[in-house]
Amino acid sequence: MKQKNIFLALGLLFTAMLAAVGCNGKSNVSTEEAEKPTDQPTQVMANIDAANLLTTVCYACHNPKSGSHDEMLAPPLVGIKQQYLNATEDRAGFVERMGAFVTNPSEEAALMKGPIGRFGLMPKPPVTDEQIKAIVAFIYDNELPAPAWFAEHEDEMHGTDKN
Numbered sequence: 134m135k136q137k138n139i140f141l142a143l144g145l146l147f148t149a150m151l152a153a154v155g156c157n158g159k160s161n162v163s164t165e166e167a168e169k170p171t172d173q174p175t176q177v178m179a180n181i182d183a184a185n186l187l188t189t190v191c192y193a194c195h196n197p198k199s200g201s202h203d204e205m206l207a208p209p210l211v212g213i214k215q216q217y218l219n220a221t222e223d224r225a226g227f228v229e230r231m232g233a234f235v236t237n238p239s240e241e242a243a244l245m246k247g248p249i250g251r252f253g254l255m256p257k258p259p260v261t262d263e264q265i266k267a268i269v270a271f272i273y274d275n276e277l278p279a280p281a282w283f284a285e286h287e288d289e290m291h292g293t294d295k296n
């Protein structure tokens with residue numbers, strides 16, 4: 134079941150990415166274009182790599198498809214992202230701060246202490262520092278999926294009126 138969800142998420146993500154690449158008119162990167170001294174094709178590759186790693190590595194625990202709050206192995210990244218957006222000034226600050234935690238998870242580097250108490254400290258993920266930078270930038274640049282229960286949970290947590 135979990136496995137199936139991961140494949141589903143991957144499929145959706147790929148479709149979304151292809152659409153995004155297509156819209157930018159970068160879908161037909163010819164060999165000729167790829168050899169131009171521009172970092173755009175590299176950037177596209179880094180994005181695809183980051184999106185893949187996010188779903189395969191990060192979502193193994195931060196799975197936005199978890200059926201309920203109780204099934205989560207880690208807090209959803211969509212909520213974590215919001216905390217980091219609130220705590221940092223700009224993209225560079227966001228990438229730096231989140232990158233520092235993911236590269237070397239520790240209680241001191243964590244923005245939120247609550248989840249550590251509930252889930253235990255996140256282990257260092259099996260990716261390189263370069264990949265972490267790309268993943269974290271990808272998180273900043275893209276809208277992340279929220280679990281179905283998330284909005285309700287947020288309301289409960291922050292007492293938003295739901296009428």
Ligand code: HEC
Pocket residue numbers: 186187190191192193194195206207208213231234235238242243244245246248249252253254255256258260268269
């Ligand atoms: C083995 C499970 C696991 C994997 C894999 C994992 N995480 Fe986590 N992550 C956690 C848990 C548990 C927490 C909550 C406890 C904590 O903050 O350490 C967490 C917390 C976080 C936080 C918030 C820390 C804070 O500042 O409070 C970020 C950011 C994060 N993860 C990013 C990532 C990214 C990016 C990846 C993929 C490269 C990833 N995680 C992979 C389990 C995981």
